[in-house]
Amino acid sequence: MSQQSVVSIGGVDYDGRSGLPVKKQEVTVQQELRRVQSAHAKVVHNTHQRSAALNRQFVTKATPTTKSATVPVRKTAGSMDMRRVTKRSPHISKFARTPHGVVERTPAVKDIAVVSHPVVTKAHHTAAARTASAHKAASPTARDIKHTELGKALANATHDHKQQTPKPHRRALNVAVASLGVLLITGYFTYVNMPNLSVRVAAAQAGIDASYPEYRPIGYRLNGPVAYQDGQVSMKFASNSSPVAFSLNQAKSSWDSSALLEKYVDPRSEGKYATYNDAGLTIYTYGTDAAWVNGGVLYTVEGTATLSNEQIRRIATSM
Structure with a gap:
């Protein structure tokens, strides 16, 4: 058959004169395989059927008949299922006869971070708090600076200490005032x-x-x-x-x-x-x-x- 008498439609080669697919035998084989697979799947789910044997007491025995010759029926190109003859990619495993095994991914184990002991953490916090309080106490405020400077100025200032001599008349006056107070109190109670x-x-x-x-x-x-x-x-x-x-x-x-x-x-x-x-x-x-x-x-x-x-x-x- 020459190359010009073959016509390719939808990935299927057809005879240009007769219109029949060139690979007819291969298609028939694929159809038979599909039918066998579907039949096996249905048999699994079927239940036991009741016996259909004839009771010869009531039914006469059938006479043998001659087998009539069967004539194959050719399918036209329009009635063929294109999904059965379409070529599939070898990477598709959904419709494969033997499904490929699914490779499970194991989760990656992460490294555990280093965790310090609670006692060590508490000790670090305590040391940090003490250091912060020490720094805070070390830094003087404006008021402390003011009092410090005033104290230094008063310490460095020169004082003229005058020697105070007790005056006799002032002492006598104090004694007289005290005596008068005692007399008044005594007189009041009296x-x-x-x-x-x-x-x-x-x-x-x-x-x-x-x-x-x-x-x-x-x-x-x-x-x-x-x-x-x-x-x-x-x-x-x-x-x-x-x-x-x-x-x-x-x-x-x-x-x-x-x-x-x-x-x-x-x-x-x-x-x-x-x-x-x-x-x-x-x-x-x-x-x-x-x-x-x-x-x-x-x-x-x-x-x-x-x-x-x-x-x-x-x-x-x-x-």
Whole structure:
């Protein structure tokens, strides 16, 4: 067959006269191989089929027939599968009969970096912190420089020390001022405690255990010296804003509260009195006067001052 009578279409050679592919036998072989492979693959997934043998009791035996001659059917060029006759690259392994083995890549092992011990790391950090603090302390601030320079200037400055001689009159003045202060303080305490001192002196002279009341009604002051006689002490309190006054008398007595009421209060009040009990004391009040006994001492309040019952009771409990 000459070269001019062969036509190549899609990589397949065809006869220019008949239109048939030149390599017909090779194509048929490839088709048969494909069919065998697909049949083998389907057989694997098939299940057992039921028996199809005929029961000769009911079906007559078939008579032999002569085999009829088969006539091969030629396929036209248009009905051929181009994928089966197309040449494939040897590098394609997807459709290969025996697939190539896949080479697995082993991951590359990286080297482990050098890691310092935690104790060493901590020691390095501590040393770095100490070094930083030392540098910071070593660098003086502007304020430190200022104080340093001022100290140097004061140290280098010349001082004219004049010898100071103590003056006699100044020393005497200091002694006099100190003595005056002591006298003033002593006088103040003496003035504050003068009533107590006066009562104590009078009680010693009268031979009685007399005392000065810790409570004094507001607006009243001790008027005059403390009077005393044998077995009796008397002190007078006057008002700061009016001529009224009252006297507080203390005398020796062996009476109790009942005897005081019978022999002293009832005759003077004509039965018009009031009785109060406070801090273990029985206090009798009548008009502007009052009386009570405590520890062998008779206490009486007399005068023109109108004291309330609360004030009289506070005077009695403060003695």
